[in-house]
Amino acid sequence: MSQSDILFDYKHIWHPYSSITNPLSCYSVISAKGVYLKLKNGKNIIDGMSSWWSTIHGYNHPILNKSLKKQIRKMSHVMFGGITHPSAILLCKKLIKLTPEKLDCVFLSDSGSIAIEVAIKMLIQYWESLGQNRIKILTIRNSYHGDTFGAMSISDPNNSMHKIYHRFLPKNLFANAPSSDFHQQWNANDIISFQKIIEKNAFKIAGVILEPIVQGVGGMRFYHPIFLKKVEELCKYHSIPLVFDEIATGFGRTGKFFAFQHANVIPDILCLGKAMTGGTITLAATLTSRDIANTISNSNTRCFMHGPTYMGNPLACAVANANIKILEKNEWKKQVINIEKELCKSLLPLIDHSRVIDVRVLGAIGVVECKQQVNLELIQKFFVKNGVWIRPFKKLIYIVPPYIISINNLKTLINVIKKSLNENNLFI
Structure with missing residues (x-):
């Protein structure tokens, strides 16, 4: 150079x-x-x-490189609309096997931010399919979920790098972030702010979205697992879908394969990215429950309204499969x-x-x-x-x-x- x-x-x-x-x-x-x-x-x-x-x-990494070379000799890309291919099918099988049994429907995309956008659209279309106009998302302060507009709207409006854009964004709901550190004693007061907001707005909230355990760009804080457990209980009580953003923390970074496993909780929607291909090529996924997928699919539109050009890219799926194979050891x-x-x-x-x-x-x-x-x-x-x-x-x-x-x-x-x-x- x-x-x-x-x-x-x-x-x-x-x-x-x-x-x-x-x-x-x-x-x-x-x-x-x-x-x-x-x-x-x-x-x-x-x-x-x-x-x-x-x-x-x-x-x-030689194994990841080998998978890329093997796939590119067949095809580097093919549209996913009306077409499928072995690498995508195998990857979705692996993701379903790795995640809780509840999550058995996979939407592939090309970046972490888009995985979050997909989750938000799933929530809105889910409630639309049930005849309810729910468009508010509940999250916690100091959150960060990406740089696209939907993701920015659920990142902290005051403390994030995106506050310059917030006059253009949908107004969502932000509870106080828990103060209890991961390694310290749980403070029962940490759930009060969240509980008050979810109870007051239960029939407006489309879903709850959290970075489990680790808040990234919002301050690199590690909060107590009991907070996630309490959130899951409140979401179940009010029948509100729970979404976890594991884009940064998934695939072992926190010591568990997924960070939410520290709390023994299960989301209704899970967003993955970053380490899914071992850092070789961009790829992300949004997994959801059969109930949410069927509700959306049986609505008046009869389909989920999203489709990235590079969705299910064969090259990315192939190397993701090789990456997961390494992790499975x-x-x-x-x-x-x-x-x-x-x-x-x-x-x-x-x-x-x-x-x-x-x-x-x-x-x-x-x-x-x-x-x-x-x-x-x-x-x-x-x-x-x-x-x-x-x-x-x-x-x-x-x-x-x-x-x-x-x-x-x-x-x-x-x-x-x-x-x-x-x-x-x-x-x-």
Whole structure:
């Protein structure tokens, strides 16, 4: 990649959550293997982000690569309207087997945000099919569900990155987020706000949508499993469908295959994405119950009104099948346990640092919450100079490394985080 290419990127290409006139620096990656990203200058840096939670088995995994090559020799894509193919059928069989028995109807899409849009449309069309005009969604504050408009409407209107758009969005219902930490004692008062809203608006609410256990972009908080149990009980009592957004947490990240398993609860709709293909190609899924699927399908429209062009993409489905096959060997369990142990041993002590408010660990997730906001430009440069790739936001420095990471590489990530806390110029 030439210097002119870098300059072109700087002037013409918009990157996520960045400015076109004053963009953040971008680091040219020319290849990736295992847990390493190779930069243009030949330097290898350790990826602590799994490319935003997705590359759980590392880069250039031979089994995943083989599945892609095998599929592309047959076909890379074919429309899903009026056509099916073996890779999609096998994937849906696997997803139904992996998830609770209740979830036996699958809608494939091409990104996590679209999986959420699909869930919202399912809820609205479900109640429309029953002759009820229910369009309100209930969720909790500090939530984040994606960047498309329906997903933005159920992300916290005051604390999310999307507040600039909220005058254009549907007004949904937001209960207080639970204050009880995952590892602490349950506070019964945490359910009061949610209970009051659901009881007051029971006949307006189309569904409840939550990120189970882990609130991601809304603050990287891990809340108590009993909150999910109480929510499930209230949803059942009021006959309101419960939707879980497992796009970030699914496929083992929290130490359970799905985060909702920490609470032993079962949703009516489940959204999956990110790690489903092992970080190779975009794919998502929305699973729902037979009751919801049949109710929608037996309505006046007699069909569900959604159909992405790349729905059921054969290439994506094939590599998702290979990814799940790797996960079915259950090596991820030991890998995540080892990561969690090291995070508890080496990351948690940073709680005593004068710059730190809190340190949180769950499964293969480690979070350092600072008292000051990071200077993203400078801290990113610092991390790359010290051989790691970590992408903080606001006051949070967090890592979600590939499951295959060695303890030594994980220690390097943690040590560089510790080192960054001592650099005054990295914080605003």
